[in-house]
């Protein structure tokens with residue numbers, strides 16, 4: 011009987027275990043919690059690995075070709091489609107995707123759940139144009155090199171013997 | 172005068188009806204934990220009710236399977252206007268990992284209006300409390316509009 015009484019007395023004076031929230035700030039999530047996705051387009055290399063490993067197909071890539079041949083690549087993550095498994099972040103070799111500890115993903119509009127970022131992929135420099143004479147010259151050079159090599163090979167066994 | 176009294180009392184205590192539309196139970200457990208002493212949503216007047224006819228807020232979890240689709244619709248038909256639909260977790264909004272399965276018929280937007288959504292798989296109880304608080308505000312506004 012006595013231990014119960016003791017427990018009852020201590021419980022009477024302990025502070026309640028109920029969290030104060032929503033009065034005041036929301037408490038911090040646990041360490042390594044996987045919450046809202048953050049995407050850094052500056053380091054992304056558009057390898058597409060994240061899209062390949064995402065089970066619910068949560069991200070979506072738009073490729074828009076600009077006038078000068080560059081490509082504008084936009085990644086869009088829909089958080090209402092994500093299962094927060096962290097696979098994309100694990101497989102991203104550039105650490106462009108991270109899962110933050112922000113878990114307050116509450117909203118009334120679809121835009122509240124969109125994480126997006128875009129970057130410009132430069133087009134490769136145009137190939138230098140060669141004139142027919144230049145090509146013929148290069149061909150001749152290659153032939154000469156080949157002939158010299160063959161001659162050297164033909165000489166080699168003699169040197170051995 | 173009575174209307175005002177009723178409105179005020181109802182705004183202070185929105186009752187929740189929870190529909191499990193094929194959820195994996197993760198979200199359901201978290202919704203129940205919101206009512207436990209640690210998060211104690213009952214201090215704001217939220218209460219789980221056993222019948223949709225008394226509900227003000229309908230919380231739906233799960234990707235709407237073929238088995239639950241008609242039951243979900245029947246439940247929603249019984250809820251008196253105005254009511255707020257809260258989509259709990261990623262499943263009702265998109266199908267989540269079950270997207271494209273032969274046995275689901277979602278998303279929830281196809282069947283009803285979704286007023287508040289919480290993303291997460293599962294959402295943390297604090298996020299659910301925040302969503303319920305937002306749902307209460309929307310409910311108040313809807314009721315005001317209906318009185319006009």
Ligand code: SF4
Pocket residue numbers: 053054055056057058059060061101102103104105106107
């Ligand atoms: S986010 Fe990472 S994995 Fe995805 S395309 Fe960019 S670099 Fe590749």
Ligand code: SF4
Pocket residue numbers: 063064065066067068069087091092093094095096097098099
């Ligand atoms: S966390 Fe998982 S579900 Fe979400 S985007 Fe990344 S891979 Fe897809």
Ligand code: SF4
Pocket residue numbers: 193194195196197198232233234259260261262267291292293
């Ligand atoms: S959102 Fe995740 S935890 Fe919730 S029902 Fe769907 S799969 Fe389960």
